[in-house]
């Protein structure tokens with residue numbers, strides 16, 4: 001049994017904890033928080049051992065009457081691997097602690113590429129991560145674009161990929177930064193970092209991206225365009241997407257006319273309304289003059305969760321990436 005610590009029980013951490021609990025080869029050793037708020041209380045109610053991410057804040061939990069098992073260091077002593085889900089940029093400092101305790105770690109896309117030797121998307125480069133000490137699971141947008149590019153390249157050679165990332169301004173729970181009343185080129189100077197980040201996973205892909213932030217919290221949307229170097233029929237791509245568990249084909253005729261409708265669907269069929277798949281509009285898939293165009297939507301809070309589970313197996317030396325992906329998909333119900 002792989003013992004997994006989750007350092008940071010926020011948007012990503014709580015979802016990774018629940019996904020880890022579903023696996024028969026791993027268990028949650030504990031989760032950390034800095035604040036004794038409702039999320040900390042819920043973690044205990046779910047049966048997770050709660051630890052203080054910052055030693056000096058241990059008594060804040062005790063004052064609130066929340067049972068804490070100790071500090072991050074004590075959690076690390078009980079772990080084979082830690083999934084760092086702390087706020088973006090905190091991972092680099094935390095890495096020094098993990099190294100001190102000799103614990104392998106999975107970092108998230110908010111960290112710089114050089115935090116780990118492998119920037120990871122399971123279907124693209126699982127084998128590169130096997131046995132590593134540190135892995136960075138890339139951001140939600142990068143995960144979504146990388147998965148899709150890998151699928152298109154399994155059908156046809158491609159030239160340049162161009163994508164516009166229409167970004168949700170903030171997550172639904174973020175009452176400090178949003179919502180915004182604006183369409184914000186983000187960044188104004190081109191290109192955006194997303195394409196560069198895709199190249200951290202697939203260095204040979206010729207990709208340029210731009211990005212804008214819009215006043216929504218639900219999902220991101222990608223307008224994708226590929227130069228095709230050979231023939232590919234729209235139907236061929238549709239078939240492959242239909243058979244890939246981490247892809248969800250949606251159609252406007254079924255009521256999927258916007259990200260709001262996708263989230264409404266997910267609220268009915270999924271815990272938390274989470275969508276771990278890329279949502280690709282089947283009716284947007286178009287090949288014109290040697291170029292492929294399509295729209296896909298990405299649920300930023302959920303898409304990286306299966307990748308984190310696979311990253312844990314890869315770190316622990318499990319070599320069969322396809323078997324890991326299949327197991328993760330099955331346990332999540334994909």
Ligand SMILES: NC(=O)c1ccc[n+]([C@@H]2O[C@H](COP(=O)([O-])OP(=O)(O)OC[C@H]3O[C@@H](n4cnc5c(N)ncnc54)[C@H](OP(=O)(O)O)[C@@H]3O)[C@@H](O)[C@H]2O)c1
Nearest residue numbers: 008009010011012033034035053085086088108110140300
């Ligand atoms: N949210 C997304 O859409 C998304 C998507 C893909 C990747 N990511 C990446 O995932 C990572 C986590 O993002 P998030 O959205 O889950 O953040 P979040 O919701 O703000 O959660 C961060 C968690 O870390 C805890 N924390 C705060 N300071 C800490 C510290 N010094 N050490 C350890 N934990 C600490 C927080 O605890 P308290 O609340 O108790 O302070 C909170 O539980 C980032 O790298 C982000 O870029 C996020």
